[in-house]
Amino acid sequence: MVLQKDGTVDFEVEADPKDLFGYSNEGLDSLEDTGDPEGTPLTELKSIVLSLDWEITDESMTRFVQEIEKLKKTYRDDKILVSFLGLLDSVGKYIKTHKAKAHPNASKLLNSAYMSLEKVIVSKDITEPERRKIFVSQVKSFKRLKEQIALRKAASDRKKGLKPPDQIGPVAEEQINDLSMQRQGRTPDGTKERLRESDEVFMSALEEIKQLIQEEFRALREKLKQWREDEQGRT
Amino acid sequence: MAFVNLKKKEIQAKVVYYGPGRGGKTTNLEYIYNKFKSRIKTEMVTIKTHGDRTLFFDFLPFDVGKIRGYDVKIQLYTVPGQVKYDATRRLVLRGVDGIVFVADSMAVRREKNILSLRNLQKNLATFRKSIFKIPIVLQYNKKDLAEQGIPLLPLQTLEKDLNSQLKAPSFEASALTGMNVVPTVKKIVSMTMASLLMELK
Amino acid sequence: MTYMLDQEQLDAIEDVLLQDLFDVGVNCIFLIDMAGNVIANLDNGEIKHDIYSLAALAAGNFAAVSTMAKIVGEDEFSLLFHKGEKESIHFSKVLTDFLLITIFGKGISLGFLRLKVAEAAEKIKKILEPSCAP
16 A cells, blocks of 8 residues: 555555456446447347346346346247347346345356347347357356356255265256256245246257257358368369 | 454554644644554555645554553544534544544634534534543644744643643643654553443443 | 454354355455444455555545435435446445445456345344444
8 A cells, every 4th residue: 555645545456366257257347338239129128237237136137037028029030039038038037036145157147148149139240150159158158157056056055964966067958957956946935936937948048059059060060071072172 | 432352352442633724633643653653554544635634534543552461453533624624524533432632732723722622522422422521632732833933822721721621631742743742642542441441341 | 332242243244254245256345333443354365455444444435425415315325336447345334333345356246246245234234233232
């Protein structure tokens, strides 16, 4: 701490630790800088997401979920957008249910998923593969969050002397779902109904995601095959 | 509002230097800071105007040492003395455990001393504290100006104006040269501690 | 009014700060009273802030803002928060005489932090209540 000549005091500020999970750390500032979604149906959702950065309340989370539902209808013919919105819906419902007990990365994912959604919708020249790539990257973050939630729950159960889960790591997606959803379903405050709804959305979003990833791989394999054929043709 | 930490065996208490503007409150703290620099591990915090007048408060944490097995940390504060900063003075007084009233011995400041003392009484009352019950020491500052031929109030006058009812310990001092600065703070610390210990019984 | 907190209370407070706030990535937390005394503090080991000065300034800051609130006709403001480029500070009142101050980086959203702080403040309230003057 250094006393300045003008009488103010300067404090040294330590550097921010690295974020290990790949979420965007930008938060409010970046959201405000991503440009104007005016002219798109995203205006209301953006204002809700910005307000959540300042305060998370039941009311604001309800508005968030309702707005997502509205947008799903608006974009019902666009598979990627519907899945994207499904992802946001799941995260939103998770935060709404768990509030202070939610994993800290959930609200980070909400912000980063929104930013990606906005990019996909607002960018005029974005190609289909680019859209998919952005979506798949958010899905990866989504899966990471679920793993983190499951790990955290397992650690807390261990502390309480409960049985640890069978395995974490290379488990099928469905098993991770079941594990984390079952454990969440044991919350004592009677949120089972809401969690089941949330589960279903998780599951259908994951199905969509799986299909999209499979299609992506198919497209890539085709391209690779084409490239090899072209190379052979040249030699 | 002193805090006794039974886990760390530590007592934290707040002493505020009060008085009219330009009376020497900040100078008192600056002297203490410079004198005990080796023992005071942190910088003195000052929030001043461009004209070097205290705007909000000065702050100096002072480790007194062990008293009855407890580490005693006294937080020394000053308030801005100018009349217009009354609201600020009030909030700095919050939780005060002991007061040093720094009066300006210059003859031209006689009225200001009296007004400031009344102001202190009024502001203490907003926290339901009585000037007659709180540990208080009077310091008649700027004695060094006598050498420069500046008319100063005699001790009798100061005592009559400011201490006839309070009957508090008082010191003639010079914050600039350091005369009686340390005895003042030692006195208020011991009075504050005694008062706290009485309260805790 | 002098008040005391014993080992059990202080340990319980530290547990709340550790589990509810520190574990979600807050860099520095301190609980102070309105006189500027430090009751408890936790930091991530990399922080070297002068807690005693911060406490004095925080108490003064909060008191100044509360006074402003009354002048404009509010009982108090519901949010006192300073946003920095790398570090931000959030203030939360606990009972009438205490302040919970959290310093956090960009990794946590303010909205989420406020939820955690509200929860922690409720728990700390219960620990402090027996020591407070009626």
